Amino acid sequence: MIVNRKPLTFWEKLYLPAIVGGFKVTARHLFRSLFKGKTITMEYPEQKWAVPPDYRGAPYLVRDQDGNTKCVSCQLCEFVCPPRAIKIIPLGPTGRLADRPNAEKIPKKFKINMLRCIFCGFCQEVCPEEAIFLLKDYSLTGQSRKEMIYNKEKLLALGGTVGGVQKWKQKLAEAGKQEDFPVKV
Amino acid sequence: MDWNFIIFSAVKIAVVIAVVQGMVAYAVLAERKISAWIQDRVGPNRTAPPFVKDIPIVGPALIRLGVFQPLADGLKFILKEDFTPAGVRKMYFWLAPAIAVIPSILVIAVIPFGSQLGHQQMVIADLNIGILYTFGIVSLGVYGIILAGYAANSKYPLLGGIRSSAQMISYEISMGMSVIPVLLIASSLNLSQIIAYQGGTLLGFLPNWLVFKAPLSFFIFLVASFAETNRMPFDFPEAEQELVGGYHTEYSSMKFALFFLGEYSNMIAAAAMMVTLFFGGWTLPFWGLDHPAATLGQGVAHILIFVMKMLLFMVLFIWVRWIFPRFRYDQLMDLGWRRFVPLALANILVTAIILWMKS
Numbered sequence: 001m002i003v004n005r006k007p008l009t010f011w012e013k014l015y016l017p018a019i020v021g022g023f024k025v026t027a028r029h030l031f032r033s034l035f036k037g038k039t040i041t042m043e044y045p046e047q048k049w050a051v052p053p054d055y056r057g058a059p060y061l062v063r064d065q066d067g068n069t070k071c072v073s074c075q076l077c078e079f080v081c082p083p084r085a086i087k088i089i090p091l092g093p094t095g096r097l098a099d100r101p102n103a104e105k106i107p108k109k110f111k112i113n114m115l116r117c118i119f120c121g122f123c124q125e126v127c128p129e130e131a132i133f134l135l136k137d138y139s140l141t142g143q144s145r146k147e148m149i150y151n152k153e154k155l156l157a158l159g160g161t162v163g164g165v166q167k168w169k170q171k172l173a174e175a176g177k178q179e180d181f182p183v184k185v
Numbered sequence: 186m187d188w189n190f191i192i193f194s195a196v197k198i199a200v201v202i203a204v205v206q207g208m209v210a211y212a213v214l215a216e217r218k219i220s221a222w223i224q225d226r227v228g229p230n231r232t233a234p235p236f237v238k239d240i241p242i243v244g245p246a247l248i249r250l251g252v253f254q255p256l257a258d259g260l261k262f263i264l265k266e267d268f269t270p271a272g273v274r275k276m277y278f279w280l281a282p283a284i285a286v287i288p289s290i291l292v293i294a295v296i297p298f299g300s301q302l303g304h305q306q307m308v309i310a311d312l313n314i315g316i317l318y319t320f321g322i323v324s325l326g327v328y329g330i331i332l333a334g335y336a337a338n339s340k341y342p343l344l345g346g347i348r349s350s351a352q353m354i355s356y357e358i359s360m361g362m363s364v365i366p367v368l369l370i371a372s373s374l375n376l377s378q379i380i381a382y383q384g385g386t387l388l389g390f391l392p393n394w395l396v397f398k399a400p401l402s403f404f405i406f407l408v409a410s411f412a413e414t415n416r417m418p419f420d421f422p423e424a425e426q427e428l429v430g431g432y433h434t435e436y437s438s439m440k441f442a443l444f445f446l447g448e449y450s451n452m453i454a455a456a457a458m459m460v461t462l463f464f465g466g467w468t469l470p471f472w473g474l475d476h477p478a479a480t481l482g483q484g485v486a487h488i489l490i491f492v493m494k495m496l497l498f499m500v501l502f503i504w505v506r507w508i509f510p511r512f513r514y515d516q517l518m519d520l521g522w523r524r525f526v527p528l529a530l531a532n533i534l535v536t537a538i539i540l541w542m543k544s
Contacts, residue, residue, distance in 0.1 A: 022508035026223045033222045041227040 051136040056121045058137040059112060060159030061152065062130075064166055068100035069156065070131035073107040077123035077132055085116035086123060103168060110152040114140050130164050197309050198294075205293060208499075209449040210255035216503045218251060223507045229254040259442075267438035270337070277336035282436070282443035285329025288322045289450035295319060296457045297377045299467050299488035300477040307467075307488060308377060315376035316368065319458065320361055323413065327353040329447060330415075330432050337435040345431025348514065352412055352419060355521040360409035362529035366399045366536035367462050380466035384475030392470035396463040401532045403463045405525050410455040412521070415448060417506035419517060456498035460491060467491040 011017065033039045042049065051057070064070050073090040089109040099106060123132050137158070142148045150158070214229070221228030229251035237244045237253070247253070269278065295315040299307030312318050327350050334346020368374060371382040385393045396403045412419040433444045460466060467487035468475040478484035512520070 019508070023504075026504065026507055029225055030219065030222045033225050033227075038225070039227050040225045043227065043230075 051138070055136055055138075056119050056134040058114060058119070058140055058158075059117065059121075059123050059132055059134050060137075061110060061155040062133055062159040062162040063156060065161060065163035066100070066166075067161070068103075069106055070129050071107050071110065072103055072129050072131070073105045073110075074128065076126045076128065080122045080126045082120060082122065083116045083118050085113045085118075087111045087113075100168070101172060107152060110155060112150050112155060114148045114150055115145060129167075130162070133159065133162055135159065193305055194309060197305075197307075201293060201298070201309060202290065205290065205450060205453055206446070208453055209446055210259065212449045212452065212499055212503075213258065213445070214251055214255050215499070216506075217254070219500070219503050220507055223504075232257045262439055262442040265438040267440065270339075270435050272338045273435060274336045274338060277332050278435075279440075281329050281333035281336055282440045282447075283329075284332060285326065285447035286443050286450065288325040288329070289447050289454055291322045292319055292454040293450075293457065295376055296454070296461055297380055297466060298457070298491045299484060302478070302481065302484040302488075306377070307484070311377055312375065314374050316364060316374050316462075320357070320364075323454075324353075324357055326413075326447070326451065329444075333436070333444070334432040337432070339435060341429045342432045342434045345434075349415065349432065352415075352517060352521075355518060356409045356412035356419075356525075359405055359521060359525035359529050360413060362526070362533060363402045363405035363409065364462065365529075365533045366402045367395050369533075369536055369540055370395060370398055376461050376466075380461060380468060381477075383465040384468050384470075386470045392465055392468075394463060394465040399463075399532070399536065401528065403459075405529050405532070406459065406462070408520075409525065410459065411502070411505070412517075414451040414455050414502070416452065416502055418509040418512055420511060452499060452502050453495065456495045456502065457491075459498055460494040464494055466494075 061069070061071055073088055075088050075090065078084075078086045078088045087109070088107050088111075091105055091108050119134065121134050124134050135158075140148065218228040220226075230249045232251060232253040233248045234253055234256070237248060269275070294309045295312050295318055297306070297308035297311070301307060330353075331346040331350045334342040334344070334349075337343070367379070371379045373379055373382070379395075383392075383394050387393045387397055391397050411417070433441055436444065465475070467490050469490055474483070474486065474490065478487055
C-alpha cells in the first residue's frame with residue numbers, strides 16, 4: 001500500500017506547531033495528575049482492585065451452613081491435581097468418625113502446597129461434595145516454604161462458609177423413613 | 186599573599202559545590218516526579234526515614250512528594266558493588282567518570298550567582314575572559330564520554346561515545362557562534378559585566394535582557410545546550426532504546442553515579458549560562474534590584490533571583506524531555522551543520538551591521 005504523504009508547509013517545517021502542541025499536551029497531563037490527582041497508578045497495598053466474581057484464587061476448604069466440614073476425604077481432588085499440590089490422609093479404619101451425622105469419613109489431614117498450586121480449579125470442579133472452592137485470595141505470602149503448605153485447619157478457617165445442597169440431610173430423612181418401614185397404623 | 190581572598194574563595198567554592206551537588210540530587214528527583222506526572226503516574230512516594238511519618242500533615246506530605254528519595258538513591262549508589270568487567274581498559278575506565286564530572290563543576294566557577302554579599306563578590310573567579318573559559322572547559326566534557334565508550338571495550342558504549350563526540354563537536358560550533366552577537370552587544374567577555382549591561386529596562390516596560398535584543402542567539406544557544414548536555418531530543422550517547430545505555434553501559438555503583446552527576450551538573454551549568462547571558466543573571470528590572478546589592482538582604486535576594494531563574498530552566502530541560510522523540514543521527518547533523526551554523530553566521534553579520542550603523 002502506498003501512503004501519500006503531503007509535503008510539509010513552511011510553517012510545519014519550523015517544528016513550531018508541533019512543539020507548541022507537545023507543550024500543551026504534557027502541561028495538561030501534568031496539571032491533571034498534580035492538582036486533580038487523576039493518575040492511573042493503583043497504589044497497591046492501600047488500594048486494591050475489585051476481584052471479578054468468577055475469579056480463580058486460592059483453593060480453600062469450606063464448611064456448610066451448619067458449620068460442618070463438607071469434605072468426605074474421597075481424594076478425587078488429590079488425584080486430579082495437575083501439580084500434585086494436594087495431599088490428603090483419610091481417617092483409616094480406626095480413626096474418629098466425621099463431625100457431622102451421616103458421614104463416614106472426614107480427612108484426618110488435608111494439605112495444599114500453595115507454592116505448587118497452579119490455580120487451575122480442577123479440584124473445585126471434581127469435588128462431589130462442593131467442599132473445595134477457589135476463592136478470591138490472590139496474594140499469598142509467607143516467610144518460609146513450610147509456611148506456604150496450608151493445613152486443614154488453616155484452609156477451613158480461610159474458606160469460611162459456603163452453603164449449598166446438603167445431600168446427606170435428605171439421605172438421613174430417607175433412612176429415617178426406612179426405620180419406620182412397617183407402617184404404624 | 187592575600188589570606189582574605191584565599192579564605193573567602195575556599196568558603197565560596199565549598200558552598201557552591203555543596204549546593205550544586207544538592208541541586209543535582211533534587212534535579213534527579215524532579216525529573217522522576219515531573220516525568221511521572223506528565224505520564225499520569227505518581228512517581229517516587231514511599232521513601233520514609235524513621236519517625237518522619239509521625240510528624241502531623243507535613244511528614245506524610247513530604248513522603249508523598251518523595252523528598253527523601255535522593256538520600257535513598259545516594260545510599261544505594263554507595264552500597265552497590267563497584268564492578269569492573271574483565272575486558273575493560275582499566276586506566277581509562279577509572280579515569281572517564283572523573284573527566285566527565287570535573288569540567289561541569291569547573292564551569293560553575295566563573296558564573297556570577299549573585300551581586301555582592303557584604304564586600305564579597307558572589308562569583309568564585311571573576312575572569313575577564315569568562316565566556317572563553319566556559320567554552321574551553323565545556324569542550325573537555327566530551328573526553329569523559331568518549332573515554333568511557335572506548336574504555337569499556339564493548340560495542341554499544343563505543344557507538345555511544347562516537348556519536349556523542351560527533352554531536353558535541355558539531356553543536357559546540359553553533360553554540361559558540363550564537364554567543365558572539367551577545368558579546369558584540371555587551372562588548373565584554375566578562376560575565377559580571379554582561380550582567381551589569383542587562384540592568385534597566387528596554388522601551389520602558391521590557392527588562393533590558395539580551396534575550397530581547399538577540400532572540401535568535403538565545404534560540405540557537407538553547408537548542409545547542411540541549412545537544413551539549415545530551416538531553417532528550419539529542420540524547421544520542423545514552424539512547425537506552427538503541428544502545429542499552431550507551432557510554433555508561435559497563436559502569437556500576439559510584440562510577441555510574443559520577444556520570445549522572447556530570448550530566449546533571451552540565452544541565453545546571455547550561456541553565457546558569459543561559460540565565461547569565463540572556464536573562465539578566467541576578468537582576469530584576471524593578472525595585473532597584475538591577476544594581477549591585479548595597480545591603481545584605483538585597484545580596485541574598487539577588488542570589489535567590491538567580492537560583493529561581495535557573496530552576497525555571499531546569500524545569501524546561503526536564504519538561505522538554507517528554508515532548509520530543511529522539512532525532513535521527515543524520516537529522517541531528519543536518520540541523521547542526523546546515524541550519525544552525527549558517528543561521529548563527531547570518532546572526533553575527535546582521536548584529537554587527539546594525540551595531541556599526543548605530544555607532
